[in-house]
Amino acid sequence: MPHTVILGGGIIGLSAAYYLAKLSKEAESQGGTAARTIHIVEPCPELFASASGKAGGFIARDWFNPAVAPLGALSFDLHRTLAEAHAGSARWGWSESVSYSLDRNSSLASGSVTPSNELEPEQTESEVDLDAEQARLELPYWLQTPPHAAQAISDRKTTGQLNPHQLCEFLLEECIDMGVRLHHPARASRLSRADANDPNSQTMIALNLLATTSTGREIRTGTLDIPCDSLIIAAGCWTPEVFRTLFPNAARTPAIQNLAGYSVTLRSKHWAPRPPAHTQAPRPCHAIFTSDPSGYSPELYSRAGGDLWLGGVNSAALPLPARAMDARADPAAVARMLAVGRELCGDDVEVLESGLCFRPVAPSGKPTVARVEPRELGAGIAPPAVAGGGVYLAVGHGPWGISLCLGTGLVVSEMILQRPTSTDVSGLAKW
Incomplete structure (x- = not known):
């Protein structure tokens, strides 16, 4: 059973978990693939405490530069489709906008x-x-x-409006209903092998389980090791810190500001x-x-x-x-x-x-939606980049994270499942 770990429980990470769970279950029901276990890891005790919950929720279909335009159009159409299928007007304030x-x-x-x-x-x-x-x-x-x-x-x-916090709540509920596991609050600390003496053994990711004291201090209450065949880093502004923690020997980190x-x-x-x-x-x-x-x-x-x-x-x-x-x-x-x-x-x-x-x-003004080449991770342990495995980045969306979230989640899921992507994101591979 393959395991996907998503670092970041904001709207990008939730969108990836939602579509990966949905597509995996559809494929499993058709006898096409084995069941997949999906984990979301979020360190902040308050869910959706940054842009995923506090952004304005304005979305657009065609307000993007050529490299981002295909993802913008796909994501806007997904927003409309999702709202029509799940009473989005009532549940997360979906509306057309002028x-x-x-x-x-x-x-x-x-x-x-x-x-x-x-x-x-x-x-x-x-x-x-x-x-x-x-x-x-x-x-x-x-x-x-x-x-x-x-x-x-x-x-x-071509433009729309929604309440991002409510959309996050919907996506999380749907993910949990589909069996996605939420580790919260928890922080990824390192990658290892199930058998330290066997470099081909299962990749594991260690989580520090967290709690907050009455004075606001963060403390570790325990650790948990979970299998990790594919890793999606969708930690927003905290992505460089997450990347450095897991891949300390990498020559560079994502240049996210x-x-x-x-x-x-x-x-x-x-x-x-x-x-x-x-x-x-x-x-x-x-x-x-x-x-x-x-x-x-x-x-x-x-x-x-x-x-x-x-x-x-x-x-x-x-x-x-x-x-x-x-x-x-x-x-x-x-x-x-x-x-x-x-x-x-x-x-x-x-x-x-x-x-x-x-x-x-990102300095380029474009998000990164891509699998990281193994050589970019430096010497050390990482999920093997075979059969949809490896390390993926979904970050750098700037003020357009709400608008681009669903398309990003779908495309990353398709990459992991080794399917043709629903739109061309080749212009978003550099980081």
Whole structure:
């Protein structure tokens, strides 16, 4: 029975576990392959504590450079298919979205795109022309800006919106239902052979089982050795540390940098979730991209659950915490964004939460989705790169991790199962 170990329980690792378990079970039911055991290893006591849980959840189909474009299109289509198959609108806030560029130099006259006393006119289909109503709903009517200030830059068929934390919860539940094993909190510490005297014996990976004291100190409570025929490193910004730990003799490590991003989640009376039984035309979400005189580019997303996500203040200088849950948002950065939120959405917005997360960025601006050549691992022990085994990298997605997660997970799974990949990722092999 082959064993796959996935280091990182964020949205990339979960997507890989989901598709690998799904494809393996389908093949097993058809008598094609032996059963596969899949392990997810996550060291942070709080699941989804970084970008996987705190990102805005905006996704796009065709906003990528040529090397990433095939993966972007595949992943977007998978998002739609997954949502249609599993009630994604209700379970993780999946929605089509329309994107806008907002000119804040336009006069911010009082009122919004629609009259301020009209959130959504409660009219029956017989009282309103649905095409006209749909056209109105595609406008960001909840913005407190003049209509001419916002210009559409995408239609609802090529951009979408979801709640990343809820999608992670769904993927984890599905994985566990399919028999995936979660080791949490736990950290991989070394690779070894089942028989130290036999270089051809089973590769094993040692896990330190962790706990946190009342003072926040991390302690080791035990160890666990599990078989490892294929290894997926999907540890986000912590990937270089993971790689160095397991392959100390490698000549280089993945050149992943961390980009910190602040966010504020708001609620506005002008944007509310639509009741499930509503009979009017479907309402898309909206993505607003604008600028600010203080020198950053705010991004504001309306989400199907009735909240608004605001981000755009980033920093490449903040040190990466040892654990994602230890990140603390700077009150000054939050206040800077909140001022924009109140200007665009009204002074009466309610602040639900603020956050800080770290996104893994590669110098090339492209993610790495590939198997690592054995020679790149240096002298030492590694899963043999035969029959789908070996070491795989799925990292460096930057601000597009949510958008690209499903496609990445599917393609890596296909590589391990020695299948043709669903799209061309040859341009993402370098790291």
